[in-house]
Amino acid sequence: MxxxxxxxxxxxxxxxxxxxxxxxxxxxxxxxxxxxxxxxxxxxxxxxxxxxxAQSLHRKRTFMVGLISTDNYGRFSMPLLEGIEHALGTAELSVFLCNAADDSERERRHVASLLSKRVDGIIVTANRTDPRPPLDLLGSRVPVLYALARVPDDSALCLVPDDAQGARLAAEHLVGLGRRRIAHVTGPRDYEVVGLRQEAVREVLVAAGLAFPERRVLSGPWRATWGRAAAERLLSTDPDIDAVFCGSDEIALGLTGALRERGVRVPDDIAVVGFDNWEIIAEATVPPLTSVDMRLRDLGHEAATALLGLIDGERRQGVHRLPCDLVVRASSGAAGGAS
Amino acid sequence: MxxxxxxxxxxxxxxxxxxxxxxxxxxxxxxxxxxxxxxxxxxxxxxxxxxxxAQSLHRKRTFMVGLISTDNYGRFSMPLLEGIEHALGTAELSVFLCNAADDSERERRHVASLLSKRVDGIIVTANRTDPRPPLDLLGSRVPVLYALARVPDDSALCLVPDDAQGARLAAEHLVGLGRRRIAHVTGPRDYEVVGLRQEAVREVLVAAGLAFPERRVLSGPWRATWGRAAAERLLSTDPDIDAVFCGSDEIALGLTGALRERGVRVPDDIAVVGFDNWEIIAEATVPPLTSVDMRLRDLGHEAATALLGLIDGERRQGVHRLPCDLVVRASSGAAGGAS
The missing domain is CATH 1.10.260 (434 Repressor (Amino-terminal Domain))
Known part of the structure; x- marks a missing residue:
């Protein structure tokens, strides 16, 4: 070949x-x-x-990559960008940041602008990994890679976190601590990751011989206020739960605060685990939050390296799911209290 | 002229x-x-x-701006970037994002890379407004503007939020609600904004005939955990305070949570105001947090417009402080409880 x-x-x-x-x-x-x-x-x-x-890069004088993001807040795109920058020396790679803000017309104009600048490749990123329309390249054949984003096109290369594996880490951690009645307070059902994670939790609990009834999966917005509401609901309908795995750190922050105000001890009575390992939120939670880390910097590093490969003529395609980590803090406890 | x-x-x-x-x-x-x-x-x-x-821009075919940021998290640089992008049509302006991560060697390489791409101008941004060294332009005369950053060079153009005016808004709001014993829980004393805001609060309270003793200014890290610690300290040493103005929303989040756990009603017993209007944190606070908004999108818009002016041959210089807003939510209360 x-x-x-x-x-x-x-x-x-x-x-x-x-x-x-x-x-x-x-x-x-x-x-x-x-x-x-x-x-x-x-x-x-x-x-x-x-x-x-290096020569092919130097021949062009600039090695430029466009990063098209729909993530307004930059919470997800900034660590990705750090990873991209670290993958190669700073001088070798320059990133055009384009904020498409989920606006397809604006995205089209960004693509036209990037093509006119003869970028070497484009990385598309989003704030959710549900399929989005493929980037319209306006007839060009510039290499494109999707990071933390996915398109329904088998020939595209998409790098996303392995949400199911991340959820398994969280569930196995709680089961390993002796927790038996575990609830899952998660995001809206129309997010693919919500289904992936829920199924992963179910598999872990079933394998451990534990129940995971429907009423222990509570779905709502990705927000702290939903975490608070879910805490109230759990305490009134299912007061003997001993752990909650939350779909985001914001949800976990709200849930933990509401539990403490009701006199529930975290982690002694109820252990809590979040998702995102957003340090500001994890450390603002009392006690500090155990959380699944999507390793977005590593994903950015991998994305830049893979894009270089595409530019170099490689053919890689398909959806690649990169492993998450679990960062253990005090909210889940070292030993667990219930049995 | x-x-x-x-x-x-x-x-x-x-x-x-x-x-x-x-x-x-x-x-x-x-x-x-x-x-x-x-x-x-x-x-x-x-x-x-x-x-x-427009012609001078079109003659060059691309109008490119480098944004050199030392703000890893992107909390401050992303809204700035949104404002910059909105200042002109998307197609007319492209932004090279360079993350210098407070590393002067890395910054120098970014500048070299931007100059080799013949950018039309450079915006330098930071996560604090204390003086930083002027950007080393490596001998070039490309127009530079500092946004949310400041340099000790009278010929430079620096746009920063008016922290003193923002703090006045917060203090006047609390005084207007009838609060009389107001504490200020703020960040580290080596930040210039800490002094500016404290002085502004003092002026408002003195003008209203209120006391502002030293013990009511508590300085610590910009973090939720500091807010919690400060709440404990205030309740034990100065339990009759009726309002707290916090130097960041993270501090306010921690402080408010600790107050509520001690049975203090917010805002009935103690009103709380934050700074940053970081919506995720303001809305995760219970009750939702009144906060000073630095209007970073507007600052970005103004920065892009001013940079265009510099490119167009204008001579603007000096430190320009742009006004903040106050966003009122439930944590300060509509009417106030104490007197």
């Missing part, structure tokens, strides 16, 4: 990512000497022209 | 901003017909070449 070895071949043979291979060959970025030496040895062995990628 | 009338002359004569004048003459953006007609009539009267600015 590749008569001339690409940077991907070098990366594969050296057992490193494309970004690392690129850094090693460009002599930029922070790498261990040992890694740099290994990559260079492999490149020589394969007959890779060490400056292929 | 200007033998040939500039767009600024047109804007002045028509009584509109430069951005509005630009929109009216370009036939873009949303404007009332009446405004558009008035601007065009004035332009004709002055002998303004209607397409001067």
């Amino acid at each position: 590749h008569p001339i070895p690409t940077i991907k071949d070098v990366a594969l043979a050296a057992g490193v990512s494309i970004g690392t291979a690129s850094k090693a060959l460009n002599g930029q970025g922070q790498l261990r000497d040992e890694t740099r030496r290994r990559v260079r040895a492999v490149a020589e062995e394969l007959g890779y022209q060490p400056n292929d990628l | 200007h033998p040939i009338p500039t767009i600024k002359d047109v804007a002045l004569a028509a009584g509109v901003s430069i951005g509005t004048a630009s929109k009216a003459l370009n036939g873009q953006g949303q404007l009332r017909d009446e405004t558009r007609r008035r601007v065009r009539a004035v332009a004709e009267e002055l002998g303004y070449q209607p397409n001067d600015l």
Whole structure:
């Protein structure tokens, strides 16, 4: 397929990512000497022209990427952007930030503007991972990648967090702490992630021989006020629950506050876990919130590296789900209180 | 001074901003017909070449601005960016976002990269308005403007929120509601805004014949956990206070939560006002938080318009402080309870 070895071949043979291979060959970025030496040895062995990628970039003088975002607040797009910037040296990559604000006409104008500037690639990001229409490239064939966004087009490359795996981490954590009656206070049902996470929680609880009745899944807006309302509802209809997994840190903040005002001890009586690991919210919660982290910086890093691959002629497609982490704080307790 | 009338002359004569004048003459953006007609009539009267600015932009084919930010989280830079984008039509302005992350070497590389792309101007933004070193332009004379950032250089143009005026709004609001014993829980003393706001509160209280003893100014980190700690301290050392003006919404969120857990009614016993009007936090507070809004979108709009002026050859300099708003919600109460 590749008569001339690409940077991907070098990366594969050296057992490193494309970004690392690129850094090693460009002599930029922070790498261990040992890694740099290994990559260079492999490149020589394969007959890779060490400056292929760098030269193709330098020929154009600028390596520019457009980031089209529909996330007004920047809560999700900013960590992504940090990851993108870190994937390569700052000088090698410049990012045009375009705020499309969920307005397709505005998005179209951004694409036209990016194409007129001859960007090398476009990353599309959103604040939800439900399918969105593919970006209208106005006839161009510039490489496009979707990060924290997804399109119903099998030939597109989409990187999203693995919400089901993240929810499993949360549920397994609570079960491991001895919690038995676990509720899930989540977002609106029309979000795909709401279904994915709920199903993952169900699988964990069933595998542990625990019940997960319908009444323990409460769906509402992604907001603190909904967390408060859900706490009231749970305490009146299902007062013997011993843990709540919340679909967002904002929901968890509201829920935890309402529980404490009713005299419920967190985590002793009820353990709480959030989702997003939004540090400002997690640390404002009392006690500080255990939360699932979507590792958006890593996702941005991976997106930039993958886009480089596409620009370099690779063909990658499909929806790739990247693993989440669980960050444990005091709201879930170290040992658990109920049984 | 200007033998040939500039767009600024047109804007002045028509009584509109430069951005509005630009929109009216370009036939873009949303404007009332009446405004558009008035601007065009004035332009004709002055002998303004209607397409001067637009042509100078079109001649370059791209109008690109670099936004260098040290605000990792994007909480402050994103609304600014929205304002910048709204100041002109999307197609006319493209923003390179550069995250300098408070790293001067990284900033220098961003500047070099922006200059190599021949940007038309640079906006520098930060997450605090204390003086920072002037941007090193590497010998270039590209127009630069500081927004929500300030440099110790009298020839620089800096746009910042009017923190003192914002604090006055908060204090006058509380005094107007009949509050008499007002505390101020604020951020670290090494932030210039902390001193500016404290002094403004003092002036309002003194003018109203109220005391503002040292013990009622509590300084700590800009965080919810500090708000909680400050609430405990106030309740034990100064339990008869009837209002607290907080230096950030995060502080107010923590303080309000701690007050409620101690059985204090907000706003009946103690009214609370925050600063930032960060909607997610203001609405997560119980009851929802009255807060000072720095109008960052307007500041971004003004910054883009002013940068256009600099590009167009205007000479503006100095520190300009733009007014804040107060957004009243339930935490301060409509009528006040104490006297």
